[in-house]
Amino acid sequence: MLIDCLGTTEEFATLFSDRSVLEAMLRFESALACAQARLGIIPQTAAASISAVTADNFDGTAIAREARRSATVAIPFVQALRSHADTDFVHWGATSQDLIDTTLVLLLAQSRGVLRSYHERLSASLRKLSEEHKGSVMFARTLMQPASPITFGYKVALWYGGLTRSWRALSQSFDKALLIQFGGASGTLAAYEERGPELAAEVAKELNLALAPPWHTERDRLAALVANLGIYTGALGKIARDVTLLMQFEVGEVSEAGGGSSAMPHKRNPSNSCVAIAASTRVPALVSAYLGAMVQEHERAAGAWQSEWQTVAEIVSSAGSALAAVAGLFESLKIHPERMRANLDATHGTVLSEKAAMSLTPKLGREAAQRAVADAIEKVHERRQPLENILNINLGSAEDYLGSSEVFRRKLLEDLE
C-alpha cells in the first residue's frame, strides 16, 4: 500500500496479507484436526474435510469486520471454517489464543527465511567490501570531527561485526520462539482429559514447531524475538546513517546509485539509506509497545494481547524493509578512496595530533606538549602547512598510524562466522 510502502517490501506485504494469514490459520486447524484424528479424538472424516478447506473459501474482509465484535479474528474464522468444512469438530477443544498465537509463529517462521536470505547477501557484500578496502585509508570521525586514521575496510568490518552478532542473537531468539501455542480454554488442555500433552506433541510435529507448555500470558520468547529485531534494525540504521554522512557532497567518500528528485535533476539521493533510517526511527518504539504489552492479565489478557499481531507484523516488516534496502545499497555502492585521501590531505596532518602530543610529552611534559600541538594546529590552519613541518618533528604518514586496524578487522571477519 502507498501509505506504508517505505516500511515494508512486497515479500513482507505478501507474507502478512490476508491470504497468507488465512493459510497459516488453516495450517493450524488442519494440523490440529489431523493430530486429533490420529489419536482418535475426532473422526478421520472430520479431519479430512477440515484439511480440504483452502484460503480461497474465505472472505478476509468479512472476517476482519466481524473480528472487532469479539476482539479476535479467531471467532469469525473458526465459524467460517466450520461452515466450509461442514463438521462440528473444527477447533475441537482449542481456544482462540492457540490459533492466533500459533498463526503468528508460523508467519514468523516464514519471515525468518526471507530475512536470512537478505542477511546472507548483505553479509557477503560487507565481507567482500572490507577485504577490498583494507588498504583504503581515511580519517575516522568522532563526534563528527576528524580523528586519527583508520581504513575503510576496518570501518566496514565494524559494521559487519555489529550486524553479525545481532543476526546470531536474532537467530537464537527465532529458535526459542518458534513453538506452538496450545493450551485450550485455560491453558490446561482439559478438553482432552489426560491426552493433552500427547496431542500437543503431535500438533507441534505436524507444524514443524517446537513444543512447550502453554504460554498464553507469558510473552518473554516473542518479546526477545522482537527486541532482537529491534537491535538488528539498529545495526542497520547505524550503517545507513554512516552512508548518508559519507555521501554528503562535501565528503563524497561513497555514493549510492540513489534516487532522483522531483525538482532538481542534479540530485542523487541516498534512497536506500533513507528507507533504512526510516525503519530505525520506528522499530524501537514498536518494540516498546510490545514490551509494554507484556503486562498481561491472568490467563488471557484484556487488550494487551490483542495489540500484538499488528505490532509484531510491523516490526518484522520494518526490519525487513531496512534489511532489503541496506542489502540493495551495498550492491550498488561506489567507494571513492581518492576522496578519502583528499579529505585526509586537507587536514594537513592534524589528525595525527595524538601522535604528535604523545611523542612530545616525555620531553616537554604533558601540558606543554598539548599546548605546543594546539598552537601548531592554529598555524596549520592559517598557513595551510603540514603539522609536522610546523612542529618540526617527523609524524610519518597516516598509513603509519593505523595501529591494530588490520588485526581487529581480521578478527571481526574471522571470529564471527
Add this chain to the structure above:
Amino acid sequence: MLIDCLGTTEEFATLFSDRSVLEAMLRFESALACAQARLGIIPQTAAASISAVTADNFDGTAIAREARRSATVAIPFVQALRSHADTDFVHWGATSQDLIDTTLVLLLAQSRGVLRSYHERLSASLRKLSEEHKGSVMFARTLMQPASPITFGYKVALWYGGLTRSWRALSQSFDKALLIQFGGASGTLAAYEERGPELAAEVAKELNLALAPPWHTERDRLAALVANLGIYTGALGKIARDVTLLMQFEVGEVSEAGGGSSAMPHKRNPSNSCVAIAASTRVPALVSAYLGAMVQEHERAAGAWQSEWQTVAEIVSSAGSALAAVAGLFESLKIHPERMRANLDATHGTVLSEKAAMSLTPKLGREAAQRAVADAIEKVHERRQPLENILNINLGSAEDYLGSSEVFRRKLLEDLE
C-alpha cells in the same frame, strides 16, 4: 486486513487506502495547476488536463513498488501523472515534500470529520449516563481497593471531563496543523521568482487549508496533533480499563454486550474495551516514534521524514479504532446499580473508615482514633457486622458521605461544553 483489523476500522482503512491517497495527491496537483494557470504561470490547458486525471488512472501497487527506489511515492506518482495528463507542467516548480506533506494533511482533515462524529456520539452517551446514574452509589477504588463512596454518575463525569478536554486540545491542534506545505525544492519557492507567496495563498484557498511559510523540517504542528491523538487515546484507554475491571464476574457493576469465546459458551468478553486498550498500548509508542523523528536534517531529512506517513496513519487509525470501540461500548453497556449496592454492603461500612477516624480524632487524638478504627475493622471482618456497630458510633449511610460528588459532577458536565 486481518493482521491489523483490531487496530483500525473500515472507515480509517478506506481513508488510508491507495485510492484515497491517490485522490488526495491528485487534489494537491490539481489545486497547484489550477492556481498556477490562474496566475498565468502555466497554460490553462495544462491545468485542465491535470485536473481531468482521476485515481482510476493509477496502479497503486506499481507506484508503491517504484517508491522504494527514490524513497518517496512522489517521484513515480508525478511521473505517472505527467504521462496521464500529457503535459510537462505537472508539479511545476514544486518538490516531493510539498506533495507528500500536503497529501498527509488532506487525509488528516478527512480523519477529523470521522473522529468528530464518533466523539460526539460518545460524548452524548457519557453525558446521558452520568445524569442517569447521579444517584447510583458505589464505593470508589483507589489502588484497586475499596475507598469512600462516590456515585457512578460522578465516575462517568470524570471520564467525560478527561475526554472532553483531550478532544478540545486535539481539535485545536487540528486547526493549527491543517495547512499546506509548499516551499519548492529548498523552501524558497524560487521557481516562481517573487510570486511564490501569492501562488501559495491560491493553493491553500483551493484546498481549504491554512497558509504558512514552508515547514519542511519543522514538524512541531504535526507533532502536536499526533501527541494529542495519543492523549485522547489515553483517555479512552482509561475508560476501557475501568470497564474491564467493573465487568469482572466478582464485581459485576457493568456489562458490555460483549463478544463470545471460541471455547466456552458462558463467556461474555469485554471486546470493545479490549480493542480500545489494545490501541492504548500502541499509540504512546507510535507518538514517541514521531517525536523522535522530529530531529530532521537541514532542509529535508534523510530518513526521519520518510517514516512519517506510516506512523501518522497508524496513530490516527489506532485512535479511531479505540474511539469507535468505546463509542460502541456505551451504546450497549448495562449498568447494575444493585451490584454496586451489594458490593458496598459487603464492606460492612469499612469504606467509611475515614469518616470514623476523623470523628474520633478530636476525642481520642489521631493515633488512638486510627488504632480504634483499625481494630474495629478487624472485628468487622471476623464478625461480619457493620463498622458503626462495632465502634458504637453513628456513621450514617454511604449516601451521607458523598461530599461534593454532585457539585463536581455538574461542574464537569457544564463547564466543558
Add this chain to the structure above:
Amino acid sequence: MLIDCLGTTEEFATLFSDRSVLEAMLRFESALACAQARLGIIPQTAAASISAVTADNFDGTAIAREARRSATVAIPFVQALRSHADTDFVHWGATSQDLIDTTLVLLLAQSRGVLRSYHERLSASLRKLSEEHKGSVMFARTLMQPASPITFGYKVALWYGGLTRSWRALSQSFDKALLIQFGGASGTLAAYEERGPELAAEVAKELNLALAPPWHTERDRLAALVANLGIYTGALGKIARDVTLLMQFEVGEVSEAGGGSSAMPHKRNPSNSCVAIAASTRVPALVSAYLGAMVQEHERAAGAWQSEWQTVAEIVSSAGSALAAVAGLFESLKIHPERMRANLDATHGTVLSEKAAMSLTPKLGREAAQRAVADAIEKVHERRQPLENILNINLGSAEDYLGSSEVFRRKLLEDLE
C-alpha cells in the same frame, strides 16, 4: 550526579532535589492548613504549627526509604510532619495524591520560570543571528545533498519558527496544567462535607494555582505538558543536529566553541549540540512512558500513577538540559559565510539545476530538458566548469535564485512575537 549530569543542569537538579521537593510538600500542607484554619475547619494554632515546620526538619533519605513500603512518599512525609508540628490536624481530610500531585505541579511551576529565561535568551540569539545573516547565501541540503540556494538567515528563522511555536504551545499547556489536585480520599472531598469546593478555592489561591474538580486519574493536562516538552525538545534537537552537520570539517560553515578531546589536541567537539541531541533521543521515549501510564485504574491507579514523579522530572530536566545547551551554543557559535560561499562555488552551479531545467522545458519539452541538464551535470563534474557554460545559458548567481527566502524569513520572525 555524575551518572546523569549530561541529562540535567544544576538548576534542574536543585529543583528536583530532596530539599526542593520537601519545600513544595510543605507548601501544600501549609496552604491546606491555613485555608482550613481560615474556614474554621481546624484550629488556628494547628495551622500555625504546621506552617512553622521547615524542610530542615526532615530526613529525605529516611522518607525515601520508607516510601517504598506504602508506594508513596506521602505516608512517611505526613507522619514526620505530624510529629514535627505536633498536631493531629496535619493533612486533615486530604489524601496522598492531593499532596503528591500538587507538589509536582508546584515544581513544574518553578520549572517554567527557569525554562522561560533560557528560552528568551535563545530566542533573542536566533533573531539576531537571522538578521545578521539574511544575506549569507548557502546551498540548502535535502536528503543531505546540495539543493537550490537559501540564506543562513532564513535557515535560522525556520529554526526560530519551530522553537517559537513549540514554546507557545508549551506555555499554554503550563497554563492549563498548573492547577491544584484536591479531592480527598475518593475525589469527593467528603471529609469536609459541603465545604470542599470553598476550601479547594482557598488552597488554590494560597498556592497561586488554578482550580478545577479533582483529576486523580485523568492525566490529560499533565500529559499535554510533557508532550509539549517533548515537542520543544524535538525542535531543539533538530537545531543541534543541523549544527553538528554544518560543523563537520568538510563543511565548516559554523563552529561551536566546543569541547576538547581526552586523546587528540586538535579536536573541537560540538559539545553543546551533543548534549541537546542526547536529550532528544531520551525525551520522546519518556513521553511515551507518561502517555502509556494514562490508563489508570478507577479513582487512583495501582502502579501507573506511581511512575509519574520520576518520569516528569526526567522530561523537564532533559528538556531543560537541551535548552541550556542550545542557548549556550548560540552565544558562542561562529558563522563562516566564506565557507558557505566556497561550498556553493564548489558545486559549479549544479544547485541551480532546477532553474536550468525549467528554463529549457518550454523549448525542449520536459524530458529532453531534464536529459540535457543531467548530461551537462556529468560534464560539470568531469571538466569542473560551471553548469551555465556547459549548457550555454545564463543561470545567474545563487543570489538571483533565492525566491521568497527573505519574505518567509521576515514572516517567521514577525508573525510569531
Add this chain to the structure above:
Amino acid sequence: MLIDCLGTTEEFATLFSDRSVLEAMLRFESALACAQARLGIIPQTAAASISAVTADNFDGTAIAREARRSATVAIPFVQALRSHADTDFVHWGATSQDLIDTTLVLLLAQSRGVLRSYHERLSASLRKLSEEHKGSVMFARTLMQPASPITFGYKVALWYGGLTRSWRALSQSFDKALLIQFGGASGTLAAYEERGPELAAEVAKELNLALAPPWHTERDRLAALVANLGIYTGALGKIARDVTLLMQFEVGEVSEAGGGSSAMPHKRNPSNSCVAIAASTRVPALVSAYLGAMVQEHERAAGAWQSEWQTVAEIVSSAGSALAAVAGLFESLKIHPERMRANLDATHGTVLSEKAAMSLTPKLGREAAQRAVADAIEKVHERRQPLENILNINLGSAEDYLGSSEVFRRKLLEDLE
C-alpha cells in the same frame, strides 16, 4: 532521592552514586596504568601513583558541572586524576569512550550480583508457593472473565516459567556484554603501535572482563542487555498486575501485607505490586530510548552515545526496584484458597461450560449444544442453581476438569532449572 525513590532501591542508588562511579572510573584507569607499566609502556612509578588515588580525592559535583562543557565526564575526571596522581601518564593513549564505556560495564557487572540475589530469593519463593498450592483450585480468568478451572500452583508455575526464562536470557546477555571497551582515539589503539591487542588483553584480565575488538559505535551487546532487562521487568509486571487483580476486595484470593493510606485506616494497598507495575510502565520506553540511540555516527556518536549512561542506569535501577518489590511481595503474600473456592462456587458450574458443550455436541450437534448450554447458563443466573442440574447432566467437580495443569506445572518447575 525523593523524586525517584519508587524507581530504585538503596542498593542501586548506591551503585550509581558518584562515589561508586568514581571508583569504577578509577578501576579502569588503574588497570590501564598497571597493564601499561607491566608491558613497559609507562613507568612503574606512574602506575603506582595512579593506583594510589582514591575516590575521596574527587569532587563529583565539580566534575559533573565541568562535564557539560565537553559532553563527557571523562575530560574533567582525567584532568583531576592527572593532577592527583601527579603524572602525565594517566589515561595514556586511551580515549574518553574507553573510560566511559568500561565504567558502565563495571557498574553493570556489580548490578548483576545484586539482581541475582533478589532473583534467587524470588525464584525460591515461587517454587515453594507453587508446590504448596498445587491443589488449590480456582477458576482461570481470560479477558478478565471466569474460565475453566486451574490450580493456583499452576498459575504460579507459569509466572515462574516466564521469570526463569527471562532471567536466563538476561544472564546470557550479561555474559556477552561484560567486556572492556578499549580502542583509543579511533578504535585502532594506534598510540600503542602494534602492542594494542596485548595491552587490551592485560586490561581485560585486570578488570575481570571479557575481551573483544573495540565496539565504540556498535552497541548491540549493551542493547541486548537492556532489552533483556526490559523483558525481565515485563515478566515481573505481569505477576504484579495479577496480584493487584487477585487482591481486589471482591476477589480476595491473595493479600499483600501492603501499605496503608494517608486518609483511610481500612485500606491495605498492594504497595509492592504498585512499585513493580510503575517500573514496567517506564522500562519499555527506556529500552526504546536505548535502541533508538543505536544509530551512532561514524567512530563516536554526536549525541546518541552521550545519552546512554543515564538511560542504562535507569533501566537497571527500575528493573531492580521491580524485582526487589516482587521478591518482597512473595515473602509476605497470603493466599486464600477458601476464597478461590468460594469464587468458584459462585459461578454455579458455569466455568465448566466448555465441558458441557463438548459433551452435548456429539448428541445434539454443535450449534444446538452451544445453544442449550447458553440457555442453561441464563437460567443458572436467574435461579442460582448449578449448571449441571439445569442441563441435567453430570459435569463433575472443578477438580475433575484440570486437564494437564499438574503435568505442565511440574514441567515448568523441572525443565527450567
